[in-house]
Amino acid sequence: MDPSRRRVLTAGAGIASSLLAGCAELSGDGTGGGEGDSTPQDTDEGTPTDTETETATETDTSDSVSMAPVGEVTFESVPEKWIAYDGAYADMAVALGQSDGITGIGYADRYYTYVYDEIDGVSVDRSVLTENELLGDTIPKEPFYQLDNDVHLMDPNMLINWFGWSQSDVDEITENVAPFFGNLIFRREDKWHDYRYYTLYQAFEKVAQVFQEEERYAAFKEYHDEFIAEVQSQLPPADSRPNVLLVYAAADQPDQFSPYRLNDQGTSKKQWHDLGVSDALAGTGIEGLSTSDRGKIDYETMLDIDPDVIMVRGHERKSPEEFRDTVLAYMQDHEVAGELTAVQNGRVYRGGFLHQGPIQNFFLTERAAQQLFPDTFGEVSGDEQLFDRQRIADIVAGDV
Structure with a gap:
C-alpha cells in the first residue's frame, strides 16, 4: 500500500x-x-x-x-x-x-x-x-x-x-x-x-x-x-392501514418461511416504519430470524395469524408480474395458503432488500407505498413516480 x-x-x-x-x-x-x-x-x-x-x-x-x-x-x-x-x-x-x-x-x-x-x-x-x-x-x-x-x-x-x-x-x-x-x-x-x-x-x-x-x-x-413527510401526509388513519407479515423464502413454490419482526427497528424495515403499518406477528410469541433463532413458519401458522398483507423476501430479481405468476400463483393454488386473506385478495408482494442504503430506500419506500396504498400512490407496476430521480442524480454528482 x-x-x-x-x-x-x-x-x-x-x-x-x-x-x-x-x-x-x-x-x-x-x-x-x-x-x-x-x-x-x-x-x-x-x-x-x-x-x-x-x-x-x-x-x-x-x-x-x-x-x-x-x-x-x-x-x-x-x-x-x-x-x-x-x-x-x-x-x-x-x-x-x-x-x-x-x-x-x-x-x-x-x-x-x-x-x-x-x-x-x-x-x-x-x-x-x-x-x-x-x-x-x-x-x-x-x-x-x-x-x-x-x-x-x-x-x-x-x-x-x-x-x-x-x-x-x-x-x-x-x-x-x-x-x-x-x-x-x-x-x-x-x-x-x-x-x-x-x-x-x-x-x-x-x-x-x-x-x-x-x-x-x-x-x-x-x-x-x-419525501417521507410528503408520503406520510397522504397516509390513511392508522386504524385503516393493513398489518404486514414479512418473511423470507426464495423458492418459487415456498412452503416454509423465515419470519422477520417489524417491531425490530433495524434499517431493513425502514419503509414499513415510515408508512406506519403494524406487525402481523405482534403478540404471537414468534421471534424474528437472527444468528441464534433459525425458526420457520408454515401456512398453518400463517392461517392462524391471517395477515392483511404478506411480504416475501428473496425475489428481488423478479418483476411484479413475474412474482405474481410464480409465488402468488402457487399460493393461490395451495390447499392451505389459498385460504389466507392476503392470498385471496392478491396482496402478496416482494418484500424488499435486506440491506438498503439511502438511494435504495427511496425506491423501496415508493414501492411499499404503492403496494400498500395503491389508491393513493398508484399501482406498484404502474408508471407513477413518488420522488424525483433527477434530484438524486444531481446530489450524487455533487450539485447540492
Missing part, C-alpha cells in the same frame, strides 16, 4: 473481546441470519436504548470519525479504495459519489444495483463485485491484503460472530491494511450486538464524514425528510 494512503486506527476500544463467538450457520438470505410497531413519524428506525452507548469520544475533526463498535478512527486522507460487506454501506458510498472506488462486496447477488439504472450518471461496475466477493462459510484474510483498501465498510464483530474471525484477525488487518468502519444495523435481534445501533441516516452521516462528503449527505437528508 502507498504509505500516503495508509489509514490509521487510533482507538479500537469499542470492539469487545467478549464477542469471540464461532461462525454462525448462514441462512438462505446469505447474511448469517435474517433481520416494529411504530407511528408514521418514526422516519428513522427508532432511537438508541439506554444501553446503546458510544465506546469512544465523538470528535468532529475533518480526519477523525467515531462509530461503535470500532471507536475513533483517524484517516490521513480521504479513502480512495473501499469495500463493503453489504449493499447498505455500498449504497451509502455510491450516494456520496464514491462508486469508482469500490473493489468488492460481501455478496454481489444481494447488492441490488439495478435501481441505479433510473438515476442518470450513477452506476457500479458489477464485474468488480462478482470478481471480488467475500463469500462463503468463512471469509479468509487473504482478499483483504490483495485488495489493499483504504477502509473496510463493515462491522468487524460480524466477521467474528458469523465467519469465525478472532479479535487478533481483526487487529491484524486493521494494522497491516486499513481500519474497519461500520455497524451491523439491518436488524436488532442478535444477542452479540450489545453496543449502540444507528438508524440508516445516522450511519450514512458517519460514512459521509469518512469520505468528507458532508454536503452530499446533508442534501440527501434534506430530500429524504421532504
Whole structure:
C-alpha cells in the first residue's frame, strides 16, 4: 500500500473481546441470519436504548470519525479504495459519489444495483463485485491484503460472530491494511450486538464524514425528510392501514418461511416504519430470524395469524408480474395458503432488500407505498413516480 494512503486506527476500544463467538450457520438470505410497531413519524428506525452507548469520544475533526463498535478512527486522507460487506454501506458510498472506488462486496447477488439504472450518471461496475466477493462459510484474510483498501465498510464483530474471525484477525488487518468502519444495523435481534445501533441516516452521516462528503449527505437528508413527510401526509388513519407479515423464502413454490419482526427497528424495515403499518406477528410469541433463532413458519401458522398483507423476501430479481405468476400463483393454488386473506385478495408482494442504503430506500419506500396504498400512490407496476430521480442524480454528482 502507498504509505500516503495508509489509514490509521487510533482507538479500537469499542470492539469487545467478549464477542469471540464461532461462525454462525448462514441462512438462505446469505447474511448469517435474517433481520416494529411504530407511528408514521418514526422516519428513522427508532432511537438508541439506554444501553446503546458510544465506546469512544465523538470528535468532529475533518480526519477523525467515531462509530461503535470500532471507536475513533483517524484517516490521513480521504479513502480512495473501499469495500463493503453489504449493499447498505455500498449504497451509502455510491450516494456520496464514491462508486469508482469500490473493489468488492460481501455478496454481489444481494447488492441490488439495478435501481441505479433510473438515476442518470450513477452506476457500479458489477464485474468488480462478482470478481471480488467475500463469500462463503468463512471469509479468509487473504482478499483483504490483495485488495489493499483504504477502509473496510463493515462491522468487524460480524466477521467474528458469523465467519469465525478472532479479535487478533481483526487487529491484524486493521494494522497491516486499513481500519474497519461500520455497524451491523439491518436488524436488532442478535444477542452479540450489545453496543449502540444507528438508524440508516445516522450511519450514512458517519460514512459521509469518512469520505468528507458532508454536503452530499446533508442534501440527501434534506430530500429524504421532504419525501417521507410528503408520503406520510397522504397516509390513511392508522386504524385503516393493513398489518404486514414479512418473511423470507426464495423458492418459487415456498412452503416454509423465515419470519422477520417489524417491531425490530433495524434499517431493513425502514419503509414499513415510515408508512406506519403494524406487525402481523405482534403478540404471537414468534421471534424474528437472527444468528441464534433459525425458526420457520408454515401456512398453518400463517392461517392462524391471517395477515392483511404478506411480504416475501428473496425475489428481488423478479418483476411484479413475474412474482405474481410464480409465488402468488402457487399460493393461490395451495390447499392451505389459498385460504389466507392476503392470498385471496392478491396482496402478496416482494418484500424488499435486506440491506438498503439511502438511494435504495427511496425506491423501496415508493414501492411499499404503492403496494400498500395503491389508491393513493398508484399501482406498484404502474408508471407513477413518488420522488424525483433527477434530484438524486444531481446530489450524487455533487450539485447540492
